Every structure is written in C-alpha cells, then in structure tokens.
Amino acid sequence: MAAIDALVAEQTVGADKSGRMTEFIRRNPTVVISASILIAMVLVAIFAPFLATDPLELAPWQRLKPPGEFGWFGTDHLGRDVFARTVYGTRISLSVGLFVALVSTGVGLFIGLLAGYVRIVDAVVMRIMDGLMAIPGILFAIALMALVGSSVQNVIIAISVPEIPRVVRLVRAIVLTIREMPYVEAAVASGTRLPQILVRHILPNTFAPLMVQATYICASAVIVEAYLSFLGAGTPPEVPSWGNMMAEGRVYFQFKPWLLFFPGLCLACMVMTVNILGDGLRDTLDPRIARGMR
Amino acid sequence: MDNSTAGAARTDSPVLQIKDLRTFFDTRDGTVRAVNGVSLEVYAGETLCIVGESGCGKSVTAMTILGLLPKPPARIESGEILFQGTDLLKLEEQDMQAIRGNEISMIFQEPMTSLNPVLTIGRQISEVISLHQGVSDRVARDRAIEMLDRVRVPDAHQRVTEYPHQLSGGMRQRAMIAMALSCNPKILIADEPSTALDVTIQAQILDLMRELRDDFGTSIILITHDLGVVAEMGERVLVMYAGRKVEEASVEELFHYPLHPYSEGLMTSIPRLNESLAEDGDRVRLQEIPGMVPSLIEEIPGCLFAPRCSYASEQCVAESPRLAEHRKQHHAACWESGNFANRLESSTP
Amino acid sequence: MYAYIVKRILATIPVMAVVAVFVFGLLHLTPGDPAAIIAGDYASPSDIEGIREKLGLNEPIPVQFYTWIKSVAQGDLGVSIFSNLPVTKLIGQRVEPTLMLTLFTIFIAIACAIPLGVLAAWKSRTFIDRFAMIFAVLGFSVPVFVIGYILMYVFAIQLKWLPVQGYKHLADGLIPCLRSLVLPSIALGVVYIALIARITRASVMEVLAEDYIRTAKAKGLSSRVILLRHALKNAAVPIVTIIGVGIALLIGGVVVTESVFNIPGLGRLTVDAILHRDYPVIQAIIILFSGVYVLVNLLVDLSYVFLDPRIRY
Numbered sequence: 001m002a003a004i005d006a007l008v009a010e011q012t013v014g015a016d017k018s019g020r021m022t023e024f025i026r027r028n029p030t031v032v033i034s035a036s037i038l039i040a041m042v043l044v045a046i047f048a049p050f051l052a053t054d055p056l057e058l059a060p061w062q063r064l065k066p067p068g069e070f071g072w073f074g075t076d077h078l079g080r081d082v083f084a085r086t087v088y089g090t091r092i093s094l095s096v097g098l099f100v101a102l103v104s105t106g107v108g109l110f111i112g113l114l115a116g117y118v119r120i121v122d123a124v125v126m127r128i129m130d131g132l133m134a135i136p137g138i139l140f141a142i143a144l145m146a147l148v149g150s151s152v153q154n155v156i157i158a159i160s161v162p163e164i165p166r167v168v169r170l171v172r173a174i175v176l177t178i179r180e181m182p183y184v185e186a187a188v189a190s191g192t193r194l195p196q197i198l199v200r201h202i203l204p205n206t207f208a209p210l211m212v213q214a215t216y217i218c219a220s221a222v223i224v225e226a227y228l229s230f231l232g233a234g235t236p237p238e239v240p241s242w243g244n245m246m247a248e249g250r251v252y253f254q255f256k257p258w259l260l261f262f263p264g265l266c267l268a269c270m271v272m273t274v275n276i277l278g279d280g281l282r283d284t285l286d287p288r289i290a291r292g293m294r
Numbered sequence: 295m296d297n298s299t300a301g302a303a304r305t306d307s308p309v310l311q312i313k314d315l316r317t318f319f320d321t322r323d324g325t326v327r328a329v330n331g332v333s334l335e336v337y338a339g340e341t342l343c344i345v346g347e348s349g350c351g352k353s354v355t356a357m358t359i360l361g362l363l364p365k366p367p368a369r370i371e372s373g374e375i376l377f378q379g380t381d382l383l384k385l386e387e388q389d390m391q392a393i394r395g396n397e398i399s400m401i402f403q404e405p406m407t408s409l410n411p412v413l414t415i416g417r418q419i420s421e422v423i424s425l426h427q428g429v430s431d432r433v434a435r436d437r438a439i440e441m442l443d444r445v446r447v448p449d450a451h452q453r454v455t456e457y458p459h460q461l462s463g464g465m466r467q468r469a470m471i472a473m474a475l476s477c478n479p480k481i482l483i484a485d486e487p488s489t490a491l492d493v494t495i496q497a498q499i500l501d502l503m504r505e506l507r508d509d510f511g512t513s514i515i516l517i518t519h520d521l522g523v524v525a526e527m528g529e530r531v532l533v534m535y536a537g538r539k540v541e542e543a544s545v546e547e548l549f550h551y552p553l554h555p556y557s558e559g560l561m562t563s564i565p566r567l568n569e570s571l572a573e574d575g576d577r578v579r580l581q582e583i584p585g586m587v588p589s590l591i592e593e594i595p596g597c598l599f600a601p602r603c604s605y606a607s608e609q610c611v612a613e614s615p616r617l618a619e620h621r622k623q624h625h626a627a628c629w630e631s632g633n634f635a636n637r638l639e640s641s642t643p
Numbered sequence: 644m645y646a647y648i649v650k651r652i653l654a655t656i657p658v659m660a661v662v663a664v665f666v667f668g669l670l671h672l673t674p675g676d677p678a679a680i681i682a683g684d685y686a687s688p689s690d691i692e693g694i695r696e697k698l699g700l701n702e703p704i705p706v707q708f709y710t711w712i713k714s715v716a717q718g719d720l721g722v723s724i725f726s727n728l729p730v731t732k733l734i735g736q737r738v739e740p741t742l743m744l745t746l747f748t749i750f751i752a753i754a755c756a757i758p759l760g761v762l763a764a765w766k767s768r769t770f771i772d773r774f775a776m777i778f779a780v781l782g783f784s785v786p787v788f789v790i791g792y793i794l795m796y797v798f799a800i801q802l803k804w805l806p807v808q809g810y811k812h813l814a815d816g817l818i819p820c821l822r823s824l825v826l827p828s829i830a831l832g833v834v835y836i837a838l839i840a841r842i843t844r845a846s847v848m849e850v851l852a853e854d855y856i857r858t859a860k861a862k863g864l865s866s867r868v869i870l871l872r873h874a875l876k877n878a879a880v881p882i883v884t885i886i887g888v889g890i891a892l893l894i895g896g897v898v899v900t901e902s903v904f905n906i907p908g909l910g911r912l913t914v915d916a917i918l919h920r921d922y923p924v925i926q927a928i929i930i931l932f933s934g935v936y937v938l939v940n941l942l943v944d945l946s947y948v949f950l951d952p953r954i955r956y
Binding site for chain 3: 360362388390391392393394395396399400402404407408409410411412413421422425426457459470473
Binding site for chain 3: 132146232271
C-alpha cells in the first residue's frame with residue numbers, strides 16, 4: 001500500500017496554490033458551512049441589541065404565550081420574550097465558551113511548559129494533574145460552584161479548572177518531544193537561553209494542537225454551562241443564558257415545549273458547529289500530533 | 295554467449311498470462327497511469343523477475359493480479375489476466391478469495407508490518423490451511439508446524455505459539471514464506487522479499503526460495519529493483535519503466551546484451567568491485583542515468599525514456615516504440631535497438 | 644507482565660491521594676469560614692460555633708485531614724448536614740438506581756457504538772460513513788437533558804410506550820425496572836455512543852490501512868474474517884481506552900439525567916446536596932465517583948494485557 005500511496009503522492013506534488021482555497025471549500029463542505037453558521041452566531045451576539053428587544057423586560061400579563069403574535073419564539077413564564085433571551089443567550093454561551101477555552105489553554109500552556117522543562121515541577125505537577133483528571137468534570141465544576149457562588153465569572157473559572165489538566169498533559173508531551181529534536185539541542189549548544197528556546201522553538205509547535213484542543217474545550221464549556229445552569233449551579237437566574245432558559249422551561253415542558261426547544265436547538269447548533277470546526281482544524285493542521293486528543 | 299543458448303521457447307501454455315493490462319489511479323490531480331499496457335507470461339516452474347525502479351509499476355502489476363488494489367482510487371482500465379484460462383479480472387470477489395493464498399500467493403517486502411502483531415505465527419499460518427484445505431484446526435496446526443520446519447525455522451513446535459515481535463526479521467520472512475506456500479500454490483508473487491533484510495539474511499532467504507521452488511515446482515514472479523537478486527534467482531527478466539514493459543529476455547541475454555538504453559543504464563550503474571580503476575589509473579565514476587522518471591499523469595506521445603536517453607532520435611520523441619523481437623526470444627521496445635545491439639555486440643569480448 | 648500489573652495498581656494510590664486532598668480542601672480552600680458556609684446565611688454565631696465543634700474544625704488542618712482519612716478508610720463518610728443521616732446510609736439507599744442506569748447505558752452504548760464504528764470504517768467515505776459520523780457529532784453536541792426531554796415527549800407522552808418518569812426497583816421485577824430505564828439510558832448513552840463510535844471508526848480505519856491487513860487479504864480471507872479476527876483485536880486498545888475515559892462523561896450525565904427523569908439515585912442526591920450546601924455528602928460523592936472512575940480505568944489498563952501480546956512478553 002505504501003508504495004502505491006507514494007506513487008500517487010508523487011504525482012500530486014505539482015498542485016498549484018491558487019486553487020487551494022476553492023479546493024478546500026470543495027473538499028470540506030461541512031467545515032465551511034459550520035464556520036459560516038458560527039460566524040453568523042457571533043454576529044448575532046455582537047449585534048444583539050439591534051436584533052431584539054430587552055431580554056429582561058418582564059411582562060407577566062403575557063406569560064407563556066406560544067410563538068406567533070407575541071414574539072417569534074413566544075414568551076416565558078415571566079412574560080419575557082424568548083426570542084430576545086435566545087439572542088442575548090448567544091452572548092453568554094459564546095463568551096463562556098471563548099473565555100473557558102482561553103483561560104484553560106493559557107494556564108495549561110504555562111504549567112505544561114514548566115512541567116516539560118523543569119524535572120521537579122514535572123514530577124509533582126503531573127501527579128496532581130492525574131489526580132484532578134480522576135474527578136469527573138461536571139462534579140468538579142459543581143463542587144467549585146458550590147463553593148464560590150453564582151456569577152458568570154465564577155462559572156467560567158469553575159468550568160476552566162477541570163479542563164486544565166488535559167491541556168497540561170498535551171503541552172508537556174509536546175515539550176518533551178521537541179526538546180529532544182536535534183535543532184533544539186543545537187540551539188542549546190550554541191548558547192541560546194531557556195526563555196528564547198521556549199519562545200522560538202517550543203511555543204510555535206504548540207499552536208496547532210492547542211488551537212484544536214481549544215475548540216473542543218469551547219464546545220464542551222458551552223454544554224457544561226448548560227448542565228450547571230440546569231442543575232441550579234450555573235449562571236445566576238437573571239442572566240439569560242440558554243442553560244437557565246432550559247432550566248426554567250423544564251417545568252412547563254409538557255405543554256409549552258418551545259421554552260426548551262429554541263434555546264436547546266441553538267445550543268446544539270453552536271456546539272455542533274464548534275465541534276465540526278475543531279475536526280476540520282485537526283484534519284488540516286497536523287493530524288499526527290492532534291490525534292491523541294479528545 | 296551466442297543466441298542459440300538463449301533457451302528454447304516454451305511450448306506448453308503459460309500458467310499466467312497478462313494481456314495488455316492498464317491499471318489507472320484516479321487522483322484529484324489527474325489519472326495516474328501506473329500500469330500502461332503491460333503483457334507477460336509465466337510458465338510452470340519458472341522464475342520471472344520484474345525489474346525497475348520505484349514507481350515503475352511493478353508492484354501495482356502484482357497487486358492487480360491478486361485484486362488487492364482498493365477500487366477506487368484504482369481502476370482497471372482494460373486488459374486480461376488469464377490464470378489457467380480464467381480471466382481473474384472478471385471474477386467475483388468470492389472466487390478471487392478462493393484463489394488467493396491457495397493457487398496464487400504473495401509475500402511482501404516488510405515482514406515486520408506484514409504480520410499481524412496480535413495473532414500467533416501458528417494461527418496466521420494455520421488459518422490459510424484450514425480455509426483452503428477445509429481441514430480441522432488440529433490438522434491445520436500440524437501442517438503449519440511442518441511448513442515452519444520446511445522453511446528452516448528452528449524449534450517449530452515452540453514458534454507456532456509465539457508472536458511476530460518475538461521473532462527476528464529473517465524468521466518472520468521465513469514464516470511469511472511458509473504461510474504463502476502452505477497450500478502449494480501454482481504461483482508465488484514475491485514483492486521485494488529480501489530488500490528489508492540484512493545482507494546475510496537476504497542470501498539465506500533467497501537460497502530458501504530457490505530450494506522450495508525446486509521442491510514444490512512453484513512458478514515465482516519476483517519483483518525487485520536489485521539486479522543482484524535477479525542474477526541469483528531469475529530465469530527470465532522483464533524490465534519495466536514508467537508503467538510499460540521495455541525489455542524482456544532471459545537473464546543471461548539481458549545481462550550481456552541489454553537492448554534497451556534503460557536496461558543498459560541499469561547494468562552499467564551496478565558498482566563492480568574489480569573495475570574501480572580504469573586503465574589510466576583514475577577512478578571510474580559510477581554511471582548514473584541522468585534525469586528523472588516522467589510524470590505518469592501526462593500523456594507523452596513518444597518514448598517515455600527519450601528525455602533521458604543518449605541514443606534518442608527524432609522518431610523516439612515523436613512515436614512510442616513497440617516491443618519487437620530483436621534477438622531470439624529477446625524483446626525490447628526501442629527504435630534504436632538495432633544500432634544499439636550492433637554496437638554492443640562489437641564491443642563485447 | 645506482572646511488573647506492569649503491579650505498577651498500574653500502585654499508580655492508583657497517588658491519584659486517589661490527590662482526590663482526597665482536593666475533596667478535603669474543598670471546604671478549607673474557600674474564602675470565608677467553612678463553618679459559616681455550611682451553617683448558611685441565617686445562622687447565629689452559636690450555631691456556627693456548634694457546627695465548628697461538630698466537624699472538628701478547630702483542630703489544626705493536618706490533624707483534621709488525618710482524622711478524616713481515617714474515618715473514610717473505615718467507611719465512615721460523615722453525617723449529612725441536611726438530613727442528619729449517616730452519609731453511607733444515604734448513599735446505600737440511592738446506589739441501586741444509579742448502578743442499574745449506568746450499567747444499562749454502558750451495555751446499550753457498547754452494543755450500538757462498536758458495530759456502528761466498525762461499519763463506518765469498513766465503508767469509509769460512503770454514504771453510511773458520512774451519515775454515521777454526522778450522527779456522532781450531533782450526539783456529542785446536544786445536551787443530555789434536551790435529548791431526554793425530546794425522548795420523553797415523543798415516546799412517553801405522545802406515544803405512551805414507556806413510563807414518563809421515575810424508577811422501578813429491581814425487587815419489583817426486571818422488566819419493569821428496565822422499562823423505566825430505557826429512555827434515560829438512551830438519553831444518557833447518546834453522548835457515549837457518539838464518542839465510542841468515532842474512536843472505533845478512527846481506530847479501525849487506521850488498522851485497515853496496515854500492511855498485515857493486506858497480507859490477510861492476499862491469503863484469501865473473507866472481509867468478515869479480516870474485520871473480526873485481524874482488525875478488531877488490533878483496534879481494541881484505543882476503543883477500550885475511550886470506554887474507560889468516557890465513564891467520566893457518563894458520571895456527569897447521570898446527575899442531569901436523574902434530574903430529568905426523576906430517578907432517585909446518586910445523581911439526585913448530588914443535586915440536593917448542592918442546593919443545600921451539604922458538604923459531607925458532596926465530598927463523599929466526589930470520592931465515590933472518582934474512585935469508580937479510577938477503578939474502571941485500572942481495569943481498562945489491565946485489559947491491555949489480554950489485548951496486546953507485546954505487553955505480555
């Protein structure tokens with residue numbers, strides 16, 4: 001098989017770069033569609049005030065109205081416009097997803113680099129990381145939330161912390177591999193100091209896998225936020241997060257399913273698009289390094 | 295050596311006959327013409343070597359015989375592969391399965407990766423036997439041990455319970471040979487069987503193959519890029535270049551009278567131990583064939599070797615040469631063969 | 644081989660130690676007075692002091708840790724603040740539903756996911772494959788409770804095939820018990836199925852590209868035999884690994900699923916404990932679930948011995 005692959009590969013070397021973009025779009029339609037939907041969602045989040053009315057506005061006299069004359073998505077048990085809340089909910093979910101991804105990757109990167117390079121730190125840190133990974137993520141987040149109390153920032157922290165060990169593992173693995181490479185040894189031998197080696201040689205190799213991991217973390221965070229809010233341990237009740245909307249809507253579920261349906265659909269949509277994006281990134285960037293993830 | 299010792303033509307019908315085979319691969323950059331009009335015959339008990347550099351289509355030809363290419367992207371554009379009268383290309387998968395490992399076997403280059411790491415050696419050999427000979431596992435296992443003995447694996451009784459990673463490279467290749475010959479196939483296709491092995495082991499494996507060939511009467515199609523192997527094992531040789539057959543002859547004929555510039559290039563590029571100094575005392579450089587293998591995607595009207603050929607004429611560039619019998623039972627596809635052969639004959643001692 | 648087994652077993656000790664420290668630290672790491680947190684917003688200073696005494700919070704931390712570990716090792720997980728019952732008793736009452744739910748889910752998930760993944764790998768790049776993978780991504784993206792409610796709506800409320808909520812104990816019969824678990828298990832299992840199917844497909848595809856599969860084909864073996872005898876065993880290691888790792892997802896999902904379907908199991912216990920800030924219960928649950936997770940992964944590690952002979956010798 002390898003001989004044939006090599007044969008075929010040889011023949012395809014001459015592909016020209018200008019057609020790459022259209023080529024990419026043609027061969028990965030799902031990724032392109034997902035990315036577009038995601039961008040649309042980001043735009044909705046940014047331009048929310050222009051797209052919908054006030055999500056917090058109470059109007060109890062028109063509570064629990066089905067979609068139709070009282071709003072595209074109907075109203076909830078306090079008369080609030082479900083469409084508006086869903087639109088604003090995009091902001092919460094996106095920011096939670098984004099910040100969790102950033103925080104966990106950032107912290108994980110830092111610890112991972114340290115662990116990869118300093119032997120003592122490595123031994124201690126990895127034991128701790130292994131232990132933390134044994135605690136199922138949601139329980140971990142719930143426990144943290146029970147401690148610190150309800151707010152969007154706390155939710156972000158509570159969801160980030162359980163994700164950090166996996167990032168540390170990934171970064172450390174990369175550091176250990178790159179460290180052994182001849183060009184790094186050469187750099188050390190020629191007197192390059194540690195910070196420079198880290199920045200110039202090690203860091204660039206972490207970008208691709210970290211980006212892929214970050215997308216997966218983002219998707220996971222959006223779901224975990226929903227779970228937390230559903231259980232009452234997430235964002236504060238006034239905040240129009242999709243999780244909260246579904247938590248509130250569950251009581252009326254049997255007769256007024258739209259309360260659950262719309263935020264649920266949007267949530268699934270966002271998570272799916274981010275996941276597909278992550279897959280696409282992984283397939284494009286470096287399949288070999290990124291394969292050990294998830 | 296004169297023409298008369300080139301060997302009498304075989305009068306029996308060939309065991310395998312490939313007629314004008316074209317195997318193409320459809321890739322996003324175009325259609326790769328990996329095998330572009332190759333014909334050959336293999337007779338009972340003979341060893342046919344297919345020689346050529348990487349990418350010339352020899353492995354693809356072999357894989358096509360057994361139907362091992364994934365379709366897509368591979369596609370058999372045209373041609374026939376007649377095995378004892380039946381066209382293999384027209385067979386249903388089930389019927390092909392009855393032939394694989396049974397009537398036609400194949401061994402591959404890398405014995406380490408070609409054996410399943412989680413199954414015992416014994417299992418991998420006996421499963422072929424039970425499949426094709428319909429015997430019980432017990433009997434199959436005994437025959438597997440017999441085969442291992444036959445291929446000179448010491449301690450066969452112990453070895454059948456072991457896993458591939460517990461054996462050395464040479465042992466693994468022997469096990470593969472045992473596997474391939476266990477059902478006494480008519481044809482053994484060996485794709486670079488000794489390339490991945492140490493030189494000393496190489497010799498052992500080739501000796502073994504010769505011995506088994508004589509014992510079993512199997513025809514062997516030996517694919518290699520190593521002319522040393524050809525010299526040791528081969529009776530007839532087929533030279534392939536860029537998906538086409540460019541020369542076919544007996545081993546002696548090819549080595550002494552190459553009729554295609556490419557074959558000549560191959561012969562002269564072999565380092566010879568006794569020729570490191572020319573008459574005037576200077577070192578003789580290794581002759582290489584200049585240029586590169588052509589793309590198999592583009593359609594080139596003339597001879598595919600012309601760009602690299604020092605004998606190329608206008609006709610060579612314009613028209614693709616056809617195979618012609620320039621010497622007795624010695625075919626070559628070259629417009630300049632005539633001049634070429636004469637030149638050679640006059641210079642040979 | 645034995646060295647491998649022993650090493651693996653020993654490796655679980657530091658992991659559980661970290662969990663223990665974390666769980667213990669939960670109470671003490673928070674800003675503020677642990678006793679006050681437990682006592683709640685409406686407690687008086689004497690209440691707080693009482694709680695402090697009761698939980699031995701006046702002792703130095705290492706001593707507290709030691710006492711706590713000792714009691715945990717002896718099976719005493721403390722007393723629930725909210726219900727005043729020993730935590731072990733509380734857990735004992737709730738174990739059966741959660742256990743049944745989890746086992747049933749694992750069973751369904753493996754039974755569905757592995758054939759799906761194998762099929763997708765075998766027919767890769769065809770319609771079946773794409774369809775399976777889209778389903779997998781979907782399964783991974785929709786939250787458990789959404790699936791749960793949809794299932795509930797369609798199968799229980801509209802079609803009335805299955806009970807809407809609740810749990811029938813085993814003592815009342817196996818069939819009623821399983822019937823009450825069908826919807827929750829499916830809801831819980833979808834994520835697990837998606838995950839396992841994806842990894843199975845990737846792993847089998849990787850194996851199918853290996854040289855020994857080409858050899859197997861060259862021997863005349865049928866596709867079925869090649870897949871089942873040659874490919875699957877080689878693909879098994881990543882698959883079994885993900886089954887172990889995925890248990891974490893299951894555990895998380897159990898909490899939510901029990902809430903949706905009103906199953907009186909450990910998940911519900913957790914939710915109640917969070918609501919009431921019942922720390923001893925929360926601590927015990929984390930230790931329990933983490934312990935289970937570590938145990939399952941240990942079993943997975945040990946199973947490698949049977950799957951890959953290279954470890955054995």
